[in-house]
Amino acid sequence: MRKGYIIELLIFILIFSKSLFLQAGWNIQNPTLNGVNLIDPLVISQSGWNRQISGTTATLYSVYFTNNYHGITVGINGTILRTTNAGLNWIPVSVGTMQTFNSVYFIDVNTGFIAGNNGIVIKTTNGGLNWCSQLIETLQPLTSIYFINGNSGFVVGNSGIIFKTTNGGLNWVSQISLTSNNLNSVYFVNANTGFVVGTNGTVRKTTNGGVNWISQMVPTNSYELTSIYFIDSNIGIITKANYDYTRSIYRTTNGGNQWYEIYTGSPHSLRAISFPNSVKGYLIGDEGDFFETNNSGANWSFRPVGVMNWFYDGFFINENVGWIVGSGGIIMQTTTGGAVFVKKTENKIPKKYTLYQNFPNPFNPSTKIRFDIPNVPLRMGDGGIMVTLKIFDALGREVSTLVNESLSPGSYETNWNASTYSNGVYYYRLYAVDFVETKKMFLIK
16 A cells, blocks of 8 residues: 555544544544644634644734735744745744734835834844844834835834834934823824824824824824724724724824724724725724725724634735734634635535535646535524535645535535645545535645
8 A cells, every 4th residue: 555545544534533523522632743733623613714823822913924925923922933835834933032022014025123022123134034133222112113115114112202214224213202102003104104103092193204293183082092004195094992892993084184983893902904905904803803894994894703812913915815813822814805705506405415526626726616515404503504614734734714604405616715825735624513524635836
């Protein structure tokens, strides 16, 4: 018997046996390698998100991707994780400090900066492999860093501090913010116009590259403002900590001259904003909050992520592919913008469960997977039969959840876009109450 076949058989047994444990009321515990989970048993309540293995329980505060594959996320206790394969693997990077890192920003695929507690700013010129300290005269926590171009950048922090560099971080010069409130976020529309936000409703705007900062008013000044983002020179969004459960954010359509409250429906604090284009945007926050807009932030719709972690940051490289990070070292990735893509192809009720071979196979970069759900009255819930369709890699690690919802009897089709995954063998498994089947497919790029 050939060696490759034996390995594939063992992986099949591992995946299949996991399903039997779940049906029998037992939870299979995670096998680990050097402390990293090889199989993540987390069941995500919606199919638009996949949990990635970070290898840490440290809270992650910031994430940045320079392209489809290269990303950095940072957090407490000096945590820096780096990926070069879209998050399939996250590798820790040591820089010799246990200070908390709060913000990461990259100018290009090689050059990036991280800001953190105790006045730390570090820089990389080789994509995050190595980091060197920058000289900055403060011991205050630095909370947000932003670069306009390769030379000009800003970093803000507690007690209203703002520093600016005009030589790529070689020197940092203190700016006068005219506030002692803590600043949580900085964003520049262009070389001259920028904004900072912080505690006690603090909003400051500059129109001369940080020389002067002018106070702006939001509808109330009692909230902690957590992040700011401008889609263009006129339309901007501010998120806030919802300590009073007001369920709103702030939006401007005239460059910050006036800010209006926009209702989101979330009773939790919102922490970050990501707009992959001028129309599509996302809000990220506490207790698994994730919201989507399709009209530049005028209206927002809730999209469940499936976990209740606090998310502190997110980054989308386009409207479909993005990552969010947060408490407990959690990293979630979506290739659908958090949406669920499964459609009913035929209303005729099948006689039995069927999982069909994917087509095309081999494929690059996407493939269709079809399956049939019969009428099983004794197994039906209020919304139908609970159906899960998951993707596993050649090591048996769960890499994607395509379907995880109640479906009525019928024939269905879904699509898996593997543009961010590497070549190789993958397995897809359908589980529906008293049925489980796994098939093999090949991604060849």
